[in-house]
Amino acid sequence: MRFLIIIPAHNEESNIRFTLHSLQHQSNKEIKVVIVNDGSTDQTPEIIQQFTKQDSRFETINLEKSAHQPGSKVISAFKKGLATQKLEEFDIICKFDADVIFPSDYLETIANAFSNNPKYGLVGGLLYIENNGEWIYEGNSNKHHVRGPVKAYRKEGFIQMGGLRETLGWDNIDSILLENLGWKEVVLPELQVKLIKIKGADYTIRPAEYYGKYFYFLGLSRSLTYIASAKEAVKSKSISFFLHIIRSYENCRQEKLQLKITRDEQKVINSQRWKMLRNKWLKI
Known part of the structure; x- marks a missing residue:
């Protein structure tokens, strides 16, 4: 199964190198990684360029800086990246964040889950954060919900639900709509993804x-x-x-x-x- 991976990124110079490196060294090599640089003002574009120059599976799109709004900004960038690709060339569509580190068998395990279970529509692992030198379960959501940084959709289900919504709550709306269409959301607990920074840290909203x-x-x-x-x-x-x-x-x-x-x-x-x-x- 061929993966289309879209990664919105804004000022991720401290993190994105680890994310892209972990994707570059996946056991499943059938990937296309599109990094959407959303108006970064740090070294994010230069780091992305290091990967796009050495690996033809990686490409980048540069956007103007947009105002930060929880939910809508990141999905707007995701959609702009998605619009540059031919969906018929892929089987699985992923929306990943630029501050996570995937285990080397992440995509292979995801692909096997989709292949062996035709009703799976959304699959992902669990997020772990570093605490006193140890990686522990983040615990910001229940273990049956695929979190926003690690979403992998079966293309058919993704298209049926009309894609992702540019709004707060998009990462709950998707699972509800997929379930209503008869698709299953599945978390694979053996897939432990390292979250480099805690989500929500940049939000100024109370x-x-x-x-x-x-x-x-x-x-x-x-x-x-x-x-x-x-x-x-x-x-x-x-x-x-x-x-x-x-x-x-x-x-x-x-x-x-x-x-x-x-x-x-x-x-x-x-x-x-x-x-x-x-x-x-x-x-x-």
């Missing part, structure tokens, strides 16, 4: 405001948002945290900010969330 916007752009109904906000408030042991999330969500509703999902997709997402609520919380 956590409560982030959650409010996230719930809004995910398309959640008001009732589901209030339940989800209460859950986050319990974690932080703060009533004010709940109120700030709700205020952020309601502000988005009042401003009627544009969603990147259709009404039908919004219904699917809400139905899935209610189902998850019944199964996990109410045990119905």
